[in-house]
Amino acid sequence: MRRFHGLLAALCAAGVLGGCATSKSPAPVEERALGPRPAPTIIAGPGTAPALPASDTSKPLPGAENAGKPGYYTVKPGDTMIRIGLESGQNWKDLVKWNNLENANVIEVGQVLRVVPPGENAAAVSTRPIASTRAETRPLDAPRPAATPSSSAAPSAPPAAPPAAPAPVAGRDGDDDINWMWPAAGPVSASFEEGKSKGLGIAGKLGDPVLAAADGRVVYAGSGLRGYGNLVILKHNATYLTAYAHNQTLLVKEDQAVKRGQKIAEMGNTDSDRVLLHFEIRKQGKPVDPARLLPPR
Template identity: 65%
Template sequence: MFFPAHGGSLSRGLTIALLVSLLTACAQGPRRAPPVEDRSTRSPAAAANAAAGAPGAASASAPEAPKPLPGAENAGKPGYYTVKPGDTMIRIGLESGQNWRDIARWNDMENVNIIEVGQVLRVVPPAVDPTVVAAKPVASTRVEARPLDAKPGTAASAPAAGASGSAAAAPASATPAPAAAGKDDDELNWAWPAGGPVLANYDEARNKGVAIGGKAGDPVMAAADGRVVYAGSGLRGYGNLVIVKHNATYLTAYAHNQTLLVKEEQPVKRGQKIAEMGATDAERVQLHFEIRKLGKPVDPVKLLPPR
């Protein structure tokens, strides 16, 4: 019997079987881990369904309601103004026929440089019924023919100042007359603000006043007694501008000046020199002159005396 030989063959067979088994295992490679689910790519509906089961998830994702703008409850009411894009307090004062400082005070504004589109401001005094003001007709007033008695070089004037609007105080004889005490609005004593020719007439759609020609440095005069409520260059399109409030109804605007000779809150008299004609924010030397009644532009020629 040849047991050793048979045993050797068996041993070789087992060895070969083990080698084949090891080679097969290596060929299959390592076992891979199961895939990871990317929850960030789930559909919005699936994410919402998953979030619905989590406590507080719905309330955390809900957007906050926008905070109402100041005065929004008064939008559209008489005596109130809704801020539009591009508005400044100066423009709001001009559009409403009020001193912008008064508007700021009536609305308890801490910073007049911060206003928001859609914000609603009161533009009549707190003691005034806005419905009564709104019902007041805006019509042409009775005109009393008067000569243009304030000619260049003869008007009472304040000392010259820079275009920044700073100036010396008005003459001692000039007394505050913002409301023409004791007179009805129709009795304002109007005068032409400059002696040059009319270059462009009032047009409700395109020109809110009249353009009066002249030379650089020609005097610009107050058209009636009143008080300066603005003197500066902060209103786009008007250049160096003076706004005078005459009473509760009327104010006048004098634009494109080269030099301003008055300052805010200064009282002025009819015919007093308040500026010098120029071409700031304009294509040529001219005075753009507006008369506004309750903030609405009216044709100055219908109120000024005939020439």
């Protein structure tokens, strides 16, 4: 019997009998990839994801030959198609068509996009002055000033030849003749400031109506632009866009035509620390002071 116990102990010490081993914690399991991990896909379309970094620096990026030319835009880190459309004053869906993008959700940093319609004079578009609209206040029944008679009748000059038609540009004749209205009834809580605040803050209560400031078409309705919350963007003509941010509820859809004064959203505080409407007017993509265009209250 003593010899049996001695033999059993020897076998356990040699590890022949696994059941004789003392209980110990199991070794940690290490997961090893079977191959190289694929690079993550970064989306940069009508959403909040940033542009994809250039994947192969040895190949020129799409549109690189147009970098720096008027009418073209070079994609920067953090850009999305929605933001590029807002900054250029265009519908992001039009930008997809003009640039023949196979995947509207993927763009690369350094890629160059056309931001004026094909066939238009991009140089003329980029140099067109962005002047504020001025309205003439005159009673409708005011008599027109009479012409001052001259002391001596001069022979009438032959009519001048009509001026040559200007080259086509992004802004059309009459684009400044927009009948603007205030998009909300509350007081102004934040003023436009060049380089800092791109629009007006209009205070109100949760659920207050947000109205279209002029006739137009919805080019964006969603929450894909960081810092704007639930956002509506209207395009009024070839020159003007308006943006309505931080809404609680959106009441319109993309490509929908809207009328001046139509309720398009309800005021909220999405992506904001308080309830307000952030309202922008953009002329050729550049923010202008809405207070200079809206009628006096």
